[in-house]
Amino acid sequence: MNKRTIAKLCFGLIAILTSIASAQEDDSKDRGKSISESEFLSAVKSSFKVNNDAEWKRFTDPTLTICNKTMDRPSGAQVKQILQREKSSITLPKHGNYMGNWEKGKIWVEGAHGGRIGLPGFADADNPAKPNGANCYACHAVDPNFPQNGNMGPSLTNFGKIRGQSTAIQKYTYEYIFNAKAFNPCSLMPRFGHGEGHLLTAEQIADVVAFLLDPKSPVNLPKRDTP
Numbered sequence: 001m002n003k004r005t006i007a008k009l010c011f012g013l014i015a016i017l018t019s020i021a022s023a024q025e026d027d028s029k030d031r032g033k034s035i036s037e038s039e040f041l042s043a044v045k046s047s048f049k050v051n052n053d054a055e056w057k058r059f060t061d062p063t064l065t066i067c068n069k070t071m072d073r074p075s076g077a078q079v080k081q082i083l084q085r086e087k088s089s090i091t092l093p094k095h096g097n098y099m100g101n102w103e104k105g106k107i108w109v110e111g112a113h114g115g116r117i118g119l120p121g122f123a124d125a126d127n128p129a130k131p132n133g134a135n136c137y138a139c140h141a142v143d144p145n146f147p148q149n150g151n152m153g154p155s156l157t158n159f160g161k162i163r164g165q166s167t168a169i170q171k172y173t174y175e176y177i178f179n180a181k182a183f184n185p186c187s188l189m190p191r192f193g194h195g196e197g198h199l200l201t202a203e204q205i206a207d208v209v210a211f212l213l214d215p216k217s218p219v220n221l222p223k224r225d226t227p
């Protein structure tokens, strides 16, 4: 290695060290600076696309505020408070049954409309005029014939085959889907029936319960052979 190359390498090294040092300086300038809660919320609101005020209210309601502030670790007293409040939001469908029509439930479970994830101009773009779907496959395996599924939540395949169809299991399933936070205070599962601007109607939830529990639903039948 000649002197010129060594000099170039030294120069390069110094340049790198100087840029690291100045980046650290920039970083330390911001450290310790704090913003108020309202500044924080307005920054989140302006950078986050919400569909309507009801949706924003849901994200900032007393339950989610506690979950956010405690990083999903509410105190014992807060857990009691949340479970009580969330349980009281659950209402029965107008027809009075926990189970509806499984064929309709299949449509709601598969549908992603209402999450407003399709961009205008694309085939099947999300359309606010369409009834909302639940997009359960984002987090769960459900019908074994469906081509894809998420795994944030447990598999619901064979749910009715394993749990049966007793009134107690119908009620549990209905209530869990209506408001998962009535069972698990900071559940990651959306509260489908909860509050103003809810994602699913009580009747749609009963259809979804039927899709999970009905022995004739593909959820509880063996996977079909693909041709």
Ligand code: HEC
Residues within 6 Å of the ligand: 109, 134, 135, 136, 137, 138, 139, 140, 152, 153, 154, 156, 173, 176, 177, 180, 184, 187, 188, 189, 190, 192, 208
């Ligand atoms: C964003 C992810 C997510 C979505 C979307 C979601 N879930 Fe869940 N679900 C979960 C998680 C995580 C759990 C585990 C328990 C918990 O955290 O509440 C769960 C638990 C459940 C349970 C209780 C399971 C048991 O073993 O008792 C049922 C029933 C259920 N989900 C049904 C559904 C249905 C039906 C849909 C669509 C209408 C749905 N979930 C959509 C994340 C999700």
